[in-house]
Amino acid sequence: MDKKISIAIIGLGARGRHYARCCKEFSAEIEIVAAADPIPERVEQMRAEFNLPAERCFASGEALLKEERLADAVFICTQDREHFEPAMKAMKKGYHILLEKPVSPFPDEWRALLAAAEEHKTKVLVCHVLRYTPFYQEIKKAVDTGIIGEIVSIQAMESVLWWHQAHSFVRGNWRNSNETSPMILQKCCHDIDILLWLMGKKCSRVTSMGNLFWFKSENAPEGAGERCTSCNAGEDCPYNAEKIYLENDKTGILNGNNQWPCDVLVPEPTPESIREAISSGPYGRCVYHCGNNVVDHQVVTMEMEDGAVVDLNMCAFTTGSRTVDIMGTKGEIKGIFSDEAFEIIPFGKSPMVCSTKQQPGGIKIEYDPYGHGGGDKYLIRDLIDLLKGNSVQGKTLTTLEKSLESHFVALAAEESRVNGGTVVELDKFVNGGG
Template sequence: MNKKLTVAIYGAGARGSHYARCCQEFADEIEVVAIADLKAERVAELAEELHIPRENCFSSGEEMLEKDRLADVMFICTQDREHFKPAVAAMKKGYHLLLEKPVSPFAEEYGELLRVSRETNRQVIVCHVLRYTPFYQKIKEIIESGSIGDVVSIQAMESVLWWHQAHSYVRGNWRNSEETSPMILAKCCHDLDLLLWLSGKRCKQVASFGSLKVFKGENAPKESSEYCVDCKVKESCPYDAEKIYLYNERTGVMKGNCQWPCDVLTLEPTVETVRRAIEKGPYGRCVYRCDNNVVDHQVVILEMEDSSTADLTMSAFTAGSRSIDVMGTLGEIKGNLDENYIKVLPFGGKTVKYHAEDLLAGLSMEYDPYGHGGGDKRLIRDLINLLNGSGGTSSSLTSLERSLESHYVALAAEESRVCSGRPVEMEKFVAGFHSL
């Protein structure tokens, strides 16, 4: 029997705590034994829940890394610009890594991460969780079966959801690229990774268009206020904080949601604590009066090395979910992630449909507030298999080497967008960072 893997959590925010709880699904094989976060109340709550001894609870990740290695693997779940330094330090301490995406907003750091991982012989798994969902794994299986022939075009839609945009990219942690990452990297490196992985092809050049069109001061209604609670036009505004965090059927605490996004506002979401958080806190601000600068819509076009193409549309102005259309020489695949359906349409043949019960058979979907279709738990499963040598290296494994291509493409797309859609050649773009 393989030994139980041990985990140290560096950053116990929403994602770090979620991965820690996902580990409980495999309690016989993996256990969280140490935790660090700047917020003492987060550490205390998770430590009590997971029975972590006091001596393994730390007020910062830096403090935890000063100790001798405490676990087999470290989960680094800090903000985008806070991944690189702890990742390097942790590998040198002997930790394998589960590294939250994006790896870094700075491409010049990618080569150093690869170098250190090879020198220390440490595994680095990037949290591109969508590769692990039954939905995208089934699409990959269909493509590799050859039933739709060679992939010529892929069209993907990243429907951010109107309230998710307001929460994360207007009011929240990823609102300003000067503090975090461009949105195409922070949000959509998932989607670009899927386009590359599903097609099995490398990107030759990329072009992109997009802007911050709506969520800016000039669009604020005349009688709007700095905070939603005082606003005279809140009744007609879908972005009203009370509507999102209190009353919304999916996100509101009054509807029983005590997980994400409400747990970002307050450690223990209740009607009272959420109300206090939005009265004068960042998540109660008018969406037209924040310090956000990231785009609210963007289109990315990829030309692959074999002249096939892929495109991604990211939009904040949606009520749906991710969808995809894969077009091949012999047929087509259409799918929607939230609805968990896939249709295969072979040319001249009979349509084959896969529904939710087929895709989710045997998969526990409890505690999946992020809409990742079970990918988070399967990521932990694959991590266990890799580090214990019981599952080999599956074709979906999101190693650092595999994951970085989507990061380069995202940064090239942002360069193209800023330069009014000028195409960026990937070979030259990547080479420019390696020559620094």
């Protein structure tokens, strides 16, 4: 049997813990051997779940990286502005890297990481998980057959669920772009990545509009308190934290959900611990009084070098899923991500419905709390293949270099948005403005 690939994890928030659990699907090939996080309860949970020795558990990524190399690869799942330094240190130590998106909010750091990866011959896989989903994989195959001809336009919708917006971008870690990243980069760099990948063309110009429309103090209902537990408007408020984290059919602990988003409030959710977190923690604050500044809706238009266009509409006021409509010179492809199905409609012919509910490769997708359609587990599968030398370079890997095109487009979109929707020339932005 081949030697197992060993993994250290820096950052044991929801994503870090989820990737660790995805590794269990491939336990004959990969194992978690070390972990680091400043929250002791998270480290203890990881130690117990993965049977880690105490000397392989650390209170910080810095402490872990002071040691001699402990694993073949490191998962860096810290906050957006905390990716660069551990990634640079890890490269020097000889680790390969799985890097949570976005890579960083700062283009100079992207360039430095690219140079360091080349210098140290580091394999870096960025967590653009949508590329790995059967849904987008099968759409890409259909596009590449030429069945709908040349793509002229793509319209895509990133429907940020109403409670997800409140959880992550109003109350949560990504509520303030001055502390993390603009929302179009943090939330949608992998939407932009998948659209550029499907289009198969280079972006030349970007324009964008959007703003923070609703989640601000002037829109608070009469009787709203600073916290949901002391609010006279909570009965009629869909964003009431008690409804989301306790009562909701899909997200509430009282209905059996002890994973995301509940495990962001406390490492081991129980009804009692969730009630305490709502009473005293950040996720029980009124959504109209959270000091957030990121947008709650934004539209991005990308023009390709050949004149084709892509429109991405990100909106927080939805109950739906990602959708995509790809319009070509010979036909159209329309898909709904949550349905795990799409329709190919050649002009003048009968439509063909394609379902991706059967997961290929023997990967079990019993529960995907992030709604990523199995992409997280397929990402881990691809990491294993990459480190074993079994991957086909240039096909589906979200390498560091490939990932950064979406990052530049996202920041160009933000540049456009804050300047009233002005057109941003991407080459100029990349080579000087970015």
